[in-house]
Amino acid sequence: xxxxxxxxxxxxxxxxxxxxxxxxxxxxxxxxFRGLTRACPACGRRKLFGKSLTIVEDCPRxxxxxxxxxGHWIGAIGMNTIFSFFxxxxxxxxxxxxxxxxxPVTELVIFSTGVAILxxxxxxxxxxxxxxxxxxxxxxxxxxxxxxxxxxRKPMKRNQTKKHALSD
Ligand SMILES: [Zn+2]
Numbered sequence: 689x690x691x692x693x694x695x696x697x698x699x700x701x702x703x704x705x706x707x708x709x710x711x712x713x714x715x716x717x718x719x720x721f722r723g724l725t726r727a728c729p730a731c732g733r734r735k736l737f738g739k740s741l742t743i744v745e746d747c748p749r750x751x752x753x754x755x756x757x758x759g760h761w762i763g764a765i766g767m768n769t770i771f772s773f774f775x776x777x778x779x780x781x782x783x784x785x786x787x788x789x790x791x792p793v794t795e796l797v798i799f800s801t802g803v804a805i806l807x808x809x810x811x812x813x814x815x816x817x818x819x820x821x822x823x824x825x826x827x828x829x830x831x832x833x834x835x836x837x838x839x840x841r842k843p844m845k846r847n848q849t850k851k852h853a854l855s856d
Contacts, residue, residue: 723821
């Protein structure tokens with residue numbers, strides 16, 4: 689089934705730097721899953737954010753420099769904007785439909801304003817890892833970008849994640 693994905697068909701395994709590890713960017717499902725769960729798209733490492741919800745410059749495990757090109761984060765801002773507008777729209781539609789025909793205008797305005805303020809802040813970390821994953825779908829990892837021995841193509845299972853967390 690894996691060979692059905694065009695992303696994988698475009699990949700031609702190349703020899704690794706020293707270890708003989710092939711240079712294979714993770715599959716699209718793995719990339720998107722990691723992006724949505726705030727993990728490094730390349731290796732699956734978590735805990736990439738400080739208290740200020742700012743992403744680290746480089747992945748502590750595989751060494752990926754997240755800002756791959758200048759202006760990289762514009763995509764994350766765009767993605768966050770689109771998701772935030774979508775959430776405001778959902779909030780308003782649910783609010784209007786559930787209270788029809790007596791709309792509590794003040795409450796709806798306050799609630800949707802809260803969503804408009806909080807959503808972009810809280811979603812920003814996910815937008816950053818998700819955008820990095822999307823970027824990696826469009827521009828494969830270059831051989832020099834990561835330590836290929838730590839780049840895994842499949843998401844780690846729960847017990848594997850715990851082992852990796854302990855070994856970090
Ligand atoms: Zn990584």
